[in-house]
Amino acid sequence: MTIDIDQLTEAELIDLNHRIVERLRFLDQMRAHVEMLEFRIGDRVTFQPPGQGRLEGMLTRYNQKTVTVITDSGQKWNVSPAVLSRVEPAKGTNTAGSSVLPLTNR
Template sequence: MTPGSVKIFDRVSAVEAIKRLSEDDLLFLNRLIVERLKLISQAKSTSLMAGFSIGDRVGFQDNDGREIQGRVLRLNKKTVSIAADDGHRWNVAPALLRLVKSAGEDVTF
């Protein structure tokens, strides 16, 4: 269990309580849950995005399973903008990317 998390010890009681909620209460609870899930997803994405920098060489698979490689152009709010070697531009979720070569590795002294 992570710090600050709450454990429901009696799930049966929680289910029974939910069954007794009104439609308005269920809609309110739904909004709270959706907001919390979005926040968790955004935190994961931000954490993954921190592993990339502009200029990094990255790779990913497109929808057809082909391996695409290119350079990171921009770190957006939810995606990473990539300039692929074939000239196409992609916006890719950071969870789908793998680092091929860090931009810092190109520096020689």
């Protein structure tokens, strides 16, 4: 499909521009949504902010284009799901969190 923009008026060019920008935003939102679906609330994830070391935490919320991660140190980050990696628990570890203690028979 070819569009001859040389034949369009200024108003038509402005309208075309708005439609293109709207479509690009929609495609970006769809891409972010698909990336978010790879993760679930409660997943342990890791990411590396620019100029810092890797951070690890728990995914706590889906936002429009990002997800919210609470790090182990208590910091709250809104992160693009494209930069997240899932943290696989080590074998034999408690995946419910460090504040949960196993029950023992007395």
